């Protein structure tokens with residue numbers, strides 16, 4: 001096999017930034033899979049350069065110049081940047097491959113700009129491409145393994161790439177690890193609701209944890225598992241067998257329903273320092289927070305007590321909410337969130353505007369059937385810069401008023417101070433402050449306020465929100481142009497637009513292979 005020059009690009013963000021939070025944290029948010037792909041390609045004997053783009057680098061200067069094959073990992077918010085990069089590399093003769101959340105959510109659109117678009121990715125899929133990479137124009141080839149891989153290279157194997165990425169993190173260094181894929185639960189808004197739960201190899205996990213103790217005085221590990229702790233006892237046993245108690249700081253995303261007091265004791269004993277449970281709503285998705293049959297203020301009471309209990313064991317707790325769900329109406333859901341903040345002042349609230357990421361989740365089909373999905377460019381789809389599902393019970397003006405109100409409450413100096421006082425540990429206190437005053441807290445309030453102002457004064461923008469036109473308002477065009485900088489010139493024509501109902505059409509479209517087979521046999 002020919003030795004290939006391969007570039008692997010992990011787009012942690014979509015645009016240049018100077019934000020304090022980005023400087024401290026972006027390199028810690030790198031994905032595992034680009035490191036895995038880079039490791040597999042090296043194991044196959046190729047020359048590999050991996051770039052983790054955190055927004056602080058001069059991307060154009062860092063890009064490898066002479067490459068045969070480029071893998072890009074992108075979330076949907078980085079799709080336009082990925083498309084521009086692909087067209088730049090293709091113009092120089094390279095073959096391009098897209099993987100990651102955007103490829104899983106919008107494969108049809110991505111096929112217009114990449115030679116290969118990958119769904120589930122295992123080593124066989126990568127070997128197939130490496131065997132004979134070819135430019136595929138006008139439509140890229142879609143490849144997917146039948147299921148999530150059952151084995152992935154651990155930290156030891158991908159260390160070279162982990163280390164290079166973490167050299168960009170100045171203060172705190174967090175190593176990404178994975179203990180499982182998929183989830184046994186079926187929350188209809190979630191990409192993993194249709195992916196069977198599968199634990200990864202505990203032998204690799206144990207070995208990696210020991211390996212990390214040799215690399216850092218006190219390692220920090222973030223579990224990227226969609227729902228950490230589904231096989232709680234097995235997992236804790238693996239950690240306990242591998243390393244002494246509380247010798248590694250762990251971060252994990254876990255449903256509140258899995259966090260009983262007994263388990264919290266075990267988590268504390270094993271060094272868990274941050275948990276990110278999703279409450280999502282005061283009216284639905286109660287199974288995630290042990291509140292199946294209680295709603296409204298009763299749920300606030302129960303959840304805040306639960307969160308306060310978690311905070312007695314775990315120093316940092318981020319609670320996730322989705323704003324604008326169909327069960328939300330009037331001021332109440334937002335007021336309930338404020339009461340929650342009063343009653344659990346130590347929790348850091350993370351708000352997402354209801355978003356339908358293409359074919360990520362079964363619920364998106366309902367939104368598309370009801371013609372409620374707006375064609376906001378991908379660049380804006382990061383749960384904050386745009387909400388692409390028309391809220392059922394709010395006008396846009398009312399909705400943004402309420403989002404601004406709850407955000408101001410959450411990141412008022414009073415709340416920041418109360419959060420600070422409610423937590424004793426140094427790093428969590430400091431992290432909360434940085435997040436509140438940086439792009440996430442103050443930055444979003446400013447952005448939402450600008451959108452709200454324009455809903456009254458920028459007529460083309462208002463008409464776009466009301467779906468009276470599909471012409472993208474200049475405000476957004478300029479934002480994307482500024483963000484992409486020199487890459488804007490590489491963005492292919494038409495690449496700001498996409499079909500918001502592509503998922504629905506793909507499930508309604510007749511299966512051509514079956515039709516052909518029927519034709520042939522009949």
Ligand code: B12
Nearest residue numbers: 012030031033072073075076099100101120121192224226
């Ligand atoms: C862990 C996680 C995070 C972590 C780590 C992110 C990271 N860099 O990987 C953190 C907390 C930082 C995070 C942040 C965000 N996240 Co997140 N996150 C997840 C989560 C829970 C698990 C993803 C995961 O690692 N799975 C394990 C891997 C092995 O499986 P996989 O992702 O399916 O990947 C497979 C294939 O896609 C492929 N693949 C993946 N990457 C690549 C790369 C290449 C080059 C190739 C070839 C293949 C490939 O191989 C894998 C094996 O089959 C998912 C939800 C979920 N349940 O999947 C959301 C999810 C991916 N996140 C999401 C979002 C929206 C965000 C944020 C925008 C939230 C926010 N407002 O801040 C940010 C964006 C961060 C960014 N880099 O742009 C969305 C993405 C939707 C989309 N299309 O963009 C998801 C799907 C949740 C949702 N809302 O439905 N997230």
Ligand code: SF4
Nearest residue numbers: 183185187190193227
């Ligand atoms: S939202 Fe969480 S609990 Fe529900 S299916 Fe997704 S990962 Fe599982």
